[in-house]
Amino acid sequence: MPLRIKFVVSKESNYRLDRAIANYCKENNIELSRSALKSRDANILVNQRERKLSHIVKEGDVIELTIPDTKLINILPQDVHFEILYLDNDIAVVNKPSGLVVHPSKGHEENTLVNGLLNLLVERYGKSLSFAGGIERPGIVHRLDKDTAGILIIALSDKAHHKLSEDFKERRIKKTYYAVVKGYPEREGKIELPIGRSRNDRKKMAVVPEGRYALTEYRVIEYLKDHSLVEINLHTGRTHQIRVHFAHIGHPVAGDAIYSRNHRQYGLTGLALCAKKIIFNHPATGREMSFEIELPEEMKRLVTELRSG
DSSP states (O other), X not given: OOEEEEEEOSTTTTEEHHHHHHHHHHHTTOOOOHHHXXXXXXXXEETTEEOOTTOEEOTTOEEEEEEOGGGSOOOOOOOOOOEEEEEOSSXXXXXXXXXXXXXXXXXXXXXXXXXXXXXXXXXXXXXXXXXXXXXXXXXXXXXXXXXXXXEEEEESSHHHHHHHHHHHHTTOSEEEEEEEEESOOOSEEEEEOOEEEOSSOTTSEEEOTTSBOOEEEEEEEEEOSSEEXXXXXXXXXXXXXXXXXXXXXXXXXXXXXXXXXXXXXXOOSSOSEEEEEXXXXXXXXOOEEEEEOOOOHHHHHHHHHHHHO
């Protein structure tokens, strides 16, 4: 299935064409690589006329981009372990285990969730995956960190992808996380602090004044030995938001190798963090759907140990 994008220029007036496309993709959760955009087979039209990427666009211009199947990256179907919670012709809902990368990227070209989706949904069940989110991550509408377990919605059709992306952008989809954090935070609270790239390490995120607005709401489910089991709701979706916010207030997520110094003490292979519940409206029918999973076995074991500790 080729990647097709069509939109009308608004605020990108007097921008280069490639920048206007990049801005649109960013705002609509579409991942498009620079190499794919510059490929010879990419067909780019402005007001139905072919234009170079250096062309300056203006308000009201209609931009159309098509990248045919021949330019899709070679993602191999592979037998990857994950659980399907729900499946129809528009979406799938899956339970991603900790340790599994969501989609191929540099250093993680194989054995990702996408490889598994191609194997199970496409090869075995004869389903399709939407490429509306980019040729490098078919079906992916939202992500979880490699070491975070939990529920993900997968788009099988472009229509479903666009509707789900809109619902995520407008915060209509409710996601609830559970985490084991160090120490004893207040029984309930809100963490309202901006998040951006760390000034000391560009690979990390941090609370910085110039960062993007971020709001995390939580309540303590249970106080354990030197730790707490907390339920978390995100009002924004910043990179590493839960991990950064709780580390900043002195209660890092157990097992966090990036934002905590003592992650090895837990004997975990990932984070004590799970996207446990999700509520959303089906992108085709509008019916409210709710899914909830049990905590991963490692988190259960950790909670039991800290409870008896």
